[in-house]
Amino acid sequence: MEWDFCGYATKNDLRCDDGRIIRKDAFKPQDGTKVPLCWNHQHNSPQDVLGHAVLENRDDGVYAYCKFNNTPSGQDAKEQVKNGDIESLSIWANNLVHKGRDVVHGVIREVSLVFAGANPGAFIESVMAHSEPMDEGDDEGIFYAGEGIELYHAAEETKSENSKKEESDVADKNDSGEKTVQEVMDTLNEDQKTAVAIVIAQAVADATDGDEDEEGEEMTHSAFEKGAQMSYDNSYAAAKEAFADLLDTAKKNKVSSLRELVHSAFEEEEELMHALDLKGMEQPTIRTNQNYGFRDPEMLFPDYKATSTTPEWISRDMAWVTRVLGGVKHVPFTRIKSLYANITEDEARARGYIRGKQKKEEFFKVIKRTTDPQTIYKLQKLDRDDIIDITDFDVVMWIKGEMRVMLNEEIARAILLGDGRTDEDESKIKEDHIRPVVKDVPLFNVIVPVTVAADADAMDISKAFIRAVIKSRKDYKGSGNPTLWTNDDVLSDALLLEDAIDHRLYKTEAELATALRVKDIVTVEPMEGYQIEDDKKTKRDLLGVVWNPVDYTVGTNKGGQITTFDDFDIDFNQYKYLIETRMSGALTKPFSAMTYYLVKSGE
Secondary structure (H helix, E strand, C coil): CCCCEEEEEEECCCECCCCCEECCCCCHHHCCCEEEEEECCCCCCHHHEEEEEEEEEECCEEEEEEEECCCHHHHHHHHHHHCCCCCEEEEEEEEEEEECCEEEEEEEEEEEEECCECCCCCEEEEECECCECCCCCCCCCEEEEECEEEEECHHHCCCCHHHCCCCCCCCCCCCCCCCCHHHHHHCCCHHHHHHHHHHHHHHHHHHCCCCCCCEEEEEECEHHHCCCEEECCCCHHHHHHHHHHHHHHHHHCCCCCHHHHHHHHHHCHHHHHHHCCCCCCCCCEEECCCCCCCCCHHHHCCCCCCCCCCCCCCCCCCHHHHHHHHHCEEECCCCEEEEEEECCCHHHCCCCCCCCCCCCCCCCEEEEEEECCEEEEEEEEEEHHHHHHCCCCCHHHHHHHHHHHHHHHHHHHHHHCCCCCCCCCCCCCCCCCECCHHHCCCCCEEEEEEEECCCCCHHHHHHHHHHHHHHHHHHCCCCCCCEEEECHHHHHHHHCCECCCCCECCCCHHHHHHHHCCCCEEECHHHCCCEEECCCCCEEEEEEEEECHHHEEEECCCCCCCEEEEEEECCCCEEEEEEEEEEEEEECCCCCEEEEEEEECCC
8 A cells, every 4th residue: 555654543442632532443334444634624625635544443543544645735744744743643523423421433534634633642653755664663753642742762662670660659759750740739839730720620521521422423633623721710729629639639549640640530520520610710711822921911901991981872863853853833732723724616716797697605615623632751760779880971861861862753753654553552652643744634645656667677766756756746735845755765766867878867965856846855764664555555665755844733732841750669779760742743734745655557
């Protein structure tokens, strides 16, 4: 078999960084299978594929014979492996079947070169040099991925039998001359002891995940896939207590190195986690992979600062509200009665006299309409504790400002369009108390359908709308020069109209207003998507309203003006705030509004 390097993709019966233990023959069905060789489990582009690996199932794990491809990334990786820069292998597998922490079945989808693997036995065992495999005794050695990377030279692997002795206590030296656990611990300061204890506890916690049998889970054995942050407690007392438990574990299991202590801690995981309960503790972060500067720089960052003293409201465009409320006519009474005499009929015309004939009397109708008031309000409440605790701004004035703004918008909406609630809604502003302009009777509001073809586009609709407004202007009997009230979509489509040589017909809103024979154009956000019913109760898209607010009368008695009230509920320790008005409103001049809606042929 021709290959560039080979080694163990994963080994059996070793605890991986994610707490899993791969058992013998877990990947046996893939013996002889060819899978992609990738870089660091990246699958985003073809350049991430460095070659392929042929898998061989062995008693102690899965062996991989790897061949690089001729792509630039493949050849770069080949040189890095040959030079010893990359030392570890890792697998990506899915369709996993667990028994507790044990992986008993799965499918390896790819093998990757990584900086450090999660399986302690996954390593590059041999590298081809000039198309020849390395001898086992060559000085390049064997690379292992575990707690850091260790290089064992051939000359260092055999140790004298005379140097070995029994391990009787945790304070004794081990065979390799490593410091005992106690000696290592004595070199640490309090912060370092705390960090070590928490790192071990966190590793135990990670290892306990997935105790139940699971199938279909994915596994990527790369240390860089795991989070790099651990939580720890600032309390030295909790750290010392946890550390004492670690030392007890070491003595109980007769371990002599820090590495053995970590592995033994897994066997005492329940006792350890009981001694070091991380839940409920204040948990700043520790950057375990940072080896420069100082840890936890976030603790020295300045506090967050608001860009304004009060929260900014997210609201609809309210400019039209001011135009409506500032333009309507106000009277100091709420029961509005309108009397009209229709002198447009032939019976009201003057007549010519013929000698000897009897003269005929003039005849015309008198029309009356009355409108009653309704109370409109907003109610809010705040806990007194919250008012006291909010010290950055005056929360009461802030909430009262919101109440006034929203009350004004609701009144203006009721005047122009109606509040949109159903008749059954108890919060509805009744339309016989505040009469909406667009829904008023034909005596006051002239309905003008804008008819277009069934397949008409935005340009066709705009042209038809402009034509309808200009042609129907003769029916307007309101005061002065009116305003067009519409939505942004209708206005934008009209401004985008072009002639045959792609020149815009109306360069500004003022030019469009002049063409429409109106004083100005005001956009109303609640008009977007608004529909009204025609005489056949069919809903039609509203295009706009030509209307002068001075022809709409709002009546308010003394005491019925917009007023605010404060109250304190002693039982619930709450302040309550009320803003309300009692008013009536209606068009009081015949034919003073023109409402335009869209009709497509065939509808």
